Amino acid sequence: xxxxxxAVNPTDxxxxxxxAENDDLEFKSAKGGLPLSLWExxxxxxxxxxxxxxxxxEDDGQVSGVREPATLRKNFWNTxxxxxxxxxxLLNDTDVAEIKTPYGxxxxxxxxxxxxxxxPVFLGQxxxxxxxxxxxxxxxRCTEQEVSRMLSDRDEQPADSRILExxxxxxxxxxSLQQYRQRFASHKPSHPWMSEDDKGLLAKLxxxxxxxxxxxxxxxxxxxxxxxxxxxxxxxxPRFHLDYREKYAIDPExxxxxxxxxxxxxxxNLFQFYLKVIQRLTQDLKLPFQLxxxxxxxxxxxxxxxxxxxxxxALIHADYQGVGGVVVEKFKxxxxxxxPGTLLVSFDQLMRGNVSECRNKSLQTIFMMIGGxxxxxxxxDKIRQGWESQHWRLPIVREQVQPDRVLWVxxxxxxxxxxxxxxxxxxxxxxFGRFMKxxxxxxxxxxxxxxxxNARLRQITGSHASDMTRLLQGLVAKRxxxxxxxxxxxxxxxxxxxxxxxxxxxxxxxxMGHSVHKEADSVHNGIDSVHKEADSVHKSIDSVHKxxxxxxxxxHFWSNDPEAExxxxxxxxxxxxxxxxxxxxxxxxxxxxxxxxRDLAALLRRNPDNLRSRxxxxxxxxxLLQLRYPDKPNRAxxxxxxGRTVE
Numbered sequence: 125x126x127x128x129x130x131a132v133n134p135t136d137x138x139x140x141x142x143x144a145e146n147d148d149l150e151f152k153s154a155k156g157g158l159p160l161s162l163w164e165x166x167x168x169x170x171x172x173x174x175x176x177x178x179x180x181x182e183d184d185g186q187v188s189g190v191r192e193p194a195t196l197r198k199n200f201w202n203t204x205x206x207x208x209x210x211x212x213x214l215l216n217d218t219d220v221a222e223i224k225t226p227y228g229x230x231x232x233x234x235x236x237x238x239x240x241x242x243x244p245v246f247l248g249q250x251x252x253x254x255x256x257x258x259x260x261x262x263x264x265r266c267t268e269q270e271v272s273r274m275l276s277d278r279d280e281q282p283a284d285s286r287i288l289e290x291x292x293x294x295x296x297x298x299x300s301l302q303q304y305r306q307r308f309a310s311h312k313p314s315h316p317w318m319s320e321d322d323k324g325l326l327a328k329l330x331x332x333x334x335x336x337x338x339x340x341x342x343x344x345x346x347x348x349x350x351x352x353x354x355x356x357x358x359x360x361x362p363r364f365h366l367d368y369r370e371k372y373a374i375d376p377e378x379x380x381x382x383x384x385x386x387x388x389x390x391x392x393n394l395f396q397f398y399l400k401v402i403q404r405l406t407q408d409l410k411l412p413f414q415l416x417x418x419x420x421x422x423x424x425x426x427x428x429x430x431x432x433x434x435x436x437x438a439l440i441h442a443d444y445q446g447v448g449g450v451v452v453e454k455f456k457x458x459x460x461x462x463x464p465g466t467l468l469v470s471f472d473q474l475m476r477g478n479v480s481e482c483r484n485k486s487l488q489t490i491f492m493m494i495g496g497x498x499x500x501x502x503x504x505d506k507i508r509q510g511w512e513s514q515h516w517r518l519p520i521v522r523e524q525v526q527p528d529r530v531l532w533v534x535x536x537x538x539x540x541x542x543x544x545x546x547x548x549x550x551x552x553x554x555x556f557g558r559f560m561k562x563x564x565x566x567x568x569x570x571x572x573x574x575x576x577x578n579a580r581l582r583q584i585t586g587s588h589a590s591d592m593t594r595l596l597q598g599l600v601a602k603r604x605x606x607x608x609x610x611x612x613x614x615x616x617x618x619x620x621x622x623x624x625x626x627x628x629x630x631x632x633x634x635x636m637g638h639s640v641h642k643e644a645d646s647v648h649n650g651i652d653s654v655h656k657e658a659d660s661v662h663k664s665i666d667s668v669h670k671x672x673x674x675x676x677x678x679x680h681f682w683s684n685d686p687e688a689e690x691x692x693x694x695x696x697x698x699x700x701x702x703x704x705x706x707x708x709x710x711x712x713x714x715x716x717x718x719x720x721x722r723d724l725a726a727l728l729r730r731n732p733d734n735l736r737s738r739x740x741x742x743x744x745x746x747x748l749l750q751l752r753y754p755d756k757p758n759r760a761x762x763x764x765x766x767g768r769t770v771e
Contacts (some may be wrong), residue, residue: 125407132185132230133745138176138593140189141221143234148175148258151737153182154190156232158199163247164256166235170214170245171266171274172258172360172525180230184757185745189228196231205556208411212245213253214238240468240481244274251275259700262734273443273528277415277468277483283443283485284346287333287359293323295356301325302350304395307494315493326351329493330486344487349444350394354386357393361532363464366397368404372456394439394487398496401452403674405459425712430510431459433503434519434532436496438463440487447527454686458535460659467521467529472589475522475582493627515539517572518584526700537572539584540564546570550603551618561605562587563597567618570605575615575704607746610705687714688727695728704741710739711748711766718752718763740764 132151152159162177169175173534179192190196197220204213214236223230237751238245244266247254255266255274264719266274275285301322307695309318317328326332331347334340343352348360357364370382377422384400386392406428424432435452438461442450446464453460467474483486491497498506511518511534548567549556559567562585569584581592596616599605605616691712695701701709713719713727721740725732743749744764752763 130189131224132178137178137223137232140223142233143176143232143590148173150175150177150262150486151181151183151741152179152186153188154179154196155188158196158203161263163203166204166210167245167247167254167259168258168263169210169235170238171243171255172237175235175258177233177235178230179233180228182526182758183733183741185741185755187225187227187230187421189225190231191233193229200233208249209246211251212238212242212671214242214245220677232233237470239470241278243278244271246271246737260758261683261729262738263527266384270528273445273465277466282483282485283445284344284349284486285333286345287335287340287342288345288348289340289342291356291360292324293343293352295343295348296322296326296351296397297393298322299351300351300393300395303399304490304494311495312493316727317493318340322400329490331490332682335392337519344486346484346490347485348393350490352489354392361444363447363449364444366392366394367449368401368452368454369395370404397450398435398439398491400618402432402435405435405454411510426510426513428510431534433461433498433506433510434461435502435532436491438509439459440482440484440491440497441465441468443483443528446529448529458533459536460534461532462529463525464524464529467523467530469520471523471579472582475586494561501735502616505533512673518570520583524700526555540568541572544568547571555602555604562605563599566595566599566616567604570616570618572699575608575617577615608707608748609742615704634713692727695730701731706739707743707748710743710764714749714765716766718765721760724764 150165150169152162152165158179162179165175165177169177178265179196180188182188199250203209204215215233219234219236221234223232232687236479239286244251246257247256251271251274253265254267255271256263257266257270258264268606269431305318305325308315312318317325320328323332325748326347327334329347331344331350332342348357349364352360352638357763364386365384366384368381368382368384371379382404384390384404386718409427435746438450438452440464443465448462448464449466451460451462453462465483468483488497497503507519514536515538516538517535519537520531520535522531522533523529524531548564548571552559556564562581565584566581569580573580576596578589578592578596581587581595582589584593596605596607596614600616603619606619608615608617689696691709693707695709709728710724713724721736722732724730724740725735728735740749744751749764749766751757752765753759753761756762
């Protein structure tokens with residue numbers, strides 16, 4: 125009789141291969157050869173963030189092994205190079221590796237993130253039906269709209285250069301164009317474009333264009349967005365929306381203390397939004413600053429420059445066909461900039477800087493001519509330099525799918541606050557003095573922001589992903605941090621901390637956990653509103669079923685306990701919860717009782733198989749949950765528990 129395999133530790137495997145922990149992970153059985161679902165996962169990972177597939181590992185983490193690996197590898201390469209099956213092979217020989225274990229051979233396949241001009245990666249002959257992406261619940265088939273936006277992003281012609289048929293100069297708000305002229309002349313007094321008439325100036329800026337092939341001539345998307353009237357912009361781009369909010373009030377009933385949105389009281393084009401918002405963003409900064417007559421560079425500090433770059437960055441990189449519009453929020457201790465669309469470069473390229481990939485190049489030019497934007501990828505560097513100059517925590521960037529959005533958070537919090545150091549010294553005592561500099565930075569980040577992960581440490585330190593994985597795992601081994609999740613979903617918290625408990629109120633919950641509704645008001649309600657119910661959930665669960673509930677009938681439990689449905693409420697009402705919040709809900713539901721996968725799935729309104737692969741199996745592997753039948757992990761009636769009875 126063969127020995128039973130323990131659940132694999134994905135982080136250990138990635139470390140052995142010197143692959144990054146920021147990779148997404150998927151377990152797949154290879155008992156019948158290459159599983160058909162492997163190719164859907166290949167497409168999904170390539171079109172999202174990349175990832176790693178472990179062949180020869182069951183959904184519950186048990187190693188079943190790969191038989192005849194040479195044959196399997198040959199079939200894999202034959203299929204991935206068959207253009208009738210997969211449109212593009214992104215892999216080379218080093219992306220497929222064999223891992224020997226006492227329980228069988230694992231074949232690890234690393235899938236890189238496809239570049240902007242490689243997407244979509246699809247199966248078969250039709251990208252509209254064969255393109256997949258990755259979200260929290262696994263692989264999903266993309267809608268035609270999602271595929272269309274990928275195809276648009278890969279086009280050499282920028283999105284904002286499209287000519288709008290039947291739109292004319294009458295759709296331009298003339299006062300806006302005149303104000304722009306004044307600021308252009310102030311910033312570049314001798315520039316030859318200043319002698320052009322309105323149409324000529326727009327043509328130089330990319331706001332008016334003539335297509336040589338078709339002969340079509342007219343206002344471009346960029347020209348209308350920047351200088352158009354409200355009515356014309358809404359007609360051409362129905363999803364266009366701009367929103368600025370100040371949130372200074374302590375009273376949670378006060379949603380904002382100042383707001384600027386598309387409400388008919390002003391000409392809501394990008395130029396007017398910029399002029400109004402840049403002053404609001406910088407007016408309270410306690411830094412020496414003299415606002416020049418052109419509202420740009422005169423006497424401004426590097427911090428003001430960074431804020432301007434962040435605002436313009438959101439405006440010129442937005443996908444104005446996407447959901448939710450551009451949302452700018454100002455808090456007492458941070459700024460947030462959120463826009464529809466995806467990052468056009470990988471995360472690592474973004475952190476390195478000096479790579480210019482802009483979705484709306486004409487908008488970039490228009491802002492650049494008045495000192496509001498940079499080319500050659502230097503804008504991100506200026507944001508970082510501005511924050512470094514004040515020794516503030518470096519900006520956070522997060523990307524979301526379904527719908528596609530990008531969030532930048534600029535926290536005005538000290539990189540290593542004295543109060544955080546004091547708390548950590550109290551927690552660790554004399555041990556704290558033995559931590560290395562980068563380890564202290566990781567612990568401080570977990571203290572202030574509620575959690576730390578590989579991506580966030582790379583943003584702060586500029587170090588390699590594999591090095592950050594080793595550092596975080598070293599802190600786990602020292603019991604200084606505890607790990608939640610696996611792969612790119614791994615989060616590390618201080619012992620005893622809860623999700624969303626960061627003292628600095630800058631939660632690291634990724635933007636993809638936010639719900640984006642049809643109404644603009646609820647597009648982006650601020651990071652610090654996430655997990656507000658965590659404490660009340662944990663307090664109330666302690667009073668539930670103080671008898672020996674661990675052996676109760678699961679069905680009887682659900683039908684007689686409204687508290688369970690209350691706990692599951694956030695998951696039932698949103699399909700895009702952050703992983704750490706979903707894990708917390710699962711732990712609360714399994715506290716002191718055995719719960720089957722199917723009952724959990726029904727209560728949480730999730731697919732049972734996806735729930736097991738994305739959450740239950742990793743939580744068992746990391747000791748957060750226990751199996752009721754550990755010797756038979758694949759039993760249909762398998763149940764899960766925290767292993768603790770309710771006190």
